[in-house]
Amino acid sequence: MKQIKRHRVYDLLKKDSGHLINKEVNVKGWVRTRRGSKHVAFIALNDGSIIHNIQVVIDVKSFDNDDLLKNITTGSCISVNGKLVESHGKGQAVEIQAFEIELYGTADPDVYPLQKKGHTLEFLREIAHLRPRTNTFGAIFRIRHALSFAIHKYFNENGFYYLHTPIITGSDAEGAGAMFRVTTLDMRNVPMTEEGRVDYTKDFFGKETNLTVSGQLEGELGALALSNIYTFGPTFRAENSNTSRHLSEFWMIEPEMAFYDIRDNMDLAESFLKYLIRYLLEHCDDDLAFLQKMYDNELVDRLRMVIDNTFERLTYTEAVEILEQSGQSFEFPVKWGVDLQSEHERYLVEKEFNKPVILTDYPREIKAFYMKMNDDGKTVRAMDVLFPKIGEIVGGSQREENYEKLHGRISEMKIEEEDVWWYLETRKFGTAPHSGFGLGFERLMLFVTGMGNIRDVIPFPRAPQNAEF
Numbered sequence: 466m467k468q469i470k471r472h473r474v475y476d477l478l479k480k481d482s483g484h485l486i487n488k489e490v491n492v493k494g495w496v497r498t499r500r501g502s503k504h505v506a507f508i509a510l511n512d513g514s515i516i517h518n519i520q521v522v523i524d525v526k527s528f529d530n531d532d533l534l535k536n537i538t539t540g541s542c543i544s545v546n547g548k549l550v551e552s553h554g555k556g557q558a559v560e561i562q563a564f565e566i567e568l569y570g571t572a573d574p575d576v577y578p579l580q581k582k583g584h585t586l587e588f589l590r591e592i593a594h595l596r597p598r599t600n601t602f603g604a605i606f607r608i609r610h611a612l613s614f615a616i617h618k619y620f621n622e623n624g625f626y627y628l629h630t631p632i633i634t635g636s637d638a639e640g641a642g643a644m645f646r647v648t649t650l651d652m653r654n655v656p657m658t659e660e661g662r663v664d665y666t667k668d669f670f671g672k673e674t675n676l677t678v679s680g681q682l683e684g685e686l687g688a689l690a691l692s693n694i695y696t697f698g699p700t701f702r703a704e705n706s707n708t709s710r711h712l713s714e715f716w717m718i719e720p721e722m723a724f725y726d727i728r729d730n731m732d733l734a735e736s737f738l739k740y741l742i743r744y745l746l747e748h749c750d751d752d753l754a755f756l757q758k759m760y761d762n763e764l765v766d767r768l769r770m771v772i773d774n775t776f777e778r779l780t781y782t783e784a785v786e787i788l789e790q791s792g793q794s795f796e797f798p799v800k801w802g803v804d805l806q807s808e809h810e811r812y813l814v815e816k817e818f819n820k821p822v823i824l825t826d827y828p829r830e831i832k833a834f835y836m837k838m839n840d841d842g843k844t845v846r847a848m849d850v851l852f853p854k855i856g857e858i859v860g861g862s863q864r865e866e867n868y869e870k871l872h873g874r875i876s877e878m879k880i881e882e883e884d885v886w887w888y889l890e891t892r893k894f895g896t897a898p899h900s901g902f903g904l905g906f907e908r909l910m911l912f913v914t915g916m917g918n919i920r921d922v923i924p925f926p927r928a929p930q931n932a933e934f
């Protein structure tokens with residue numbers, strides 16, 4: 466093959482490629498479809514850089530290699546040298562008139578599973594190794610990338626440091642959910658103590674260890690030195706919840722800020738979420754338009770609803786009154802003290818206020834030990850951000866910075882002091898008011914893509930009975 470500089474399909478279709486018209490270009494990619502006649506073949510070629518395909522036109526008689534042309538079928542991978550020309554066909558501005566093609570890999574039409582279109586999302590989950598090659602998953606994974614980038618960009622621009630908190634943790638005090646054990650003990654010959662317990666002193670770390678459910682406690686250690694930090698990493702929950710909103714392995718963003726009270730915390734969450742959505746509307750318009758057309762015709766309106774409105778702020782107690790007086794029959798009845806379910810959260814957002822809602826001051830019984838107690842002794846300075854279609858998307862709080870009070874809560878909730886002595890010490894040495902929150906990355910992905918199942922917004926989902934790929 467003649468050596469010609471490779472261009473991404475994105476650059477040929479999207480960027481100003483005018484200066485390349487009538488020039489020789491090279492593209493490489495996977496064949497989406499092939500149609501045409503004995504004399505001319507039209508190939509729709511995609512390289513993942515953009516939702517659209519570039520059309521490659523092959524004048525059959527100018528190629529003397531029948532074997533090669535025969536093997537250019539859906540799913541095969543090719544490199545094309547050709548002339549970029551203005552297209553007279555519908556739906557594209559430019560196309561490539563091929564003069565040289567190299568076949569990298571065939572895809573036998575009798576067995577390649579991604580013929581044409583119309584596969585269900587359930588089927589595509591079973592072929593997660595190939596589904597990135599579909600329009601839908603190409604769009605989702607490009608959006609996932611853009612969203613990750615925007616998260617780092619926002620924090621970098623606002624004076625936050627990216628803190629890497631551990632994935633293997635020695636404490637199970639995070640309290641956010643059931644954990645996966647990390648061990649190198651021989652399962653067929655587990656060392657036991659005299660009292661008949663597993664002897665973890667013989668294990669790799671000399672103590673019981675698990676995969677983290679949250680980076681928050683270590684995040685606080687960072688905030689109490691660097692002022693503003695964030696984490697963005699994988700977290701793990703061994704809950705047997707087979708829902709469309711739960712994964713066993715998911716990514717979480719956890720900013721933690723010294724000198725922020727609950728109000729500063731809410732302001733940050735609101736500004737952050739709006740920034741991310743604005744970024745996607747600016748940078749992923751093609752992919753969003755595709756998802757809107759295929760899956761959710763209110764997608765872009767819903768995204769605009771978030772950036773165009775000031776989030777409604779009210780207390781848990783006020784929310785419970787609204788729900789009690791709503792006349793709705795909820796599956797889970799509401800009264801003061803219960804944890805709100807997604808049906809309640811969605812009622813507030815979608816029926817009562819028609820915009821995102823931030824609830825604050827939850828009963829202490831249903832929230833974690835580290836949240837700052839209010840003067841009423843009954844509620845804590847928690848804040849949950851509720852979104853349409855999703856319900857809770859962010860959970861956060863002002864943290865208890867007083868040593869005595871925090872120590873009291875730890876004893877009350879029977880948390881082992883030896884697990885959290887280091888956390889307590891930050892309240893003994895130079896303690897400071899501080900706040901933070903956790904945003905589930907895949908919950909936000911569900912919201913911005915309009916997809917219905919969380920397994921379709923992460924490349925290789927982990928869920929109960931499911932760790933293939």
Ligand code: ATP
Pocket residue numbers: 641642702710711712713715717857858859860903904905906907908
């Ligand atoms: P839920 O009640 O929906 O199970 P949670 O109250 O357990 O959520 P937190 O412990 O507050 O959630 O976790 C912080 C954020 O992480 C949540 O607001 C949510 O966005 C996300 N999240 C929690 N559990 C999961 C999960 N299993 N899969 C994906 N995201 C999750």
Ligand code: MN
Pocket residue numbers: 641642
């Ligand atoms: Mn949960």
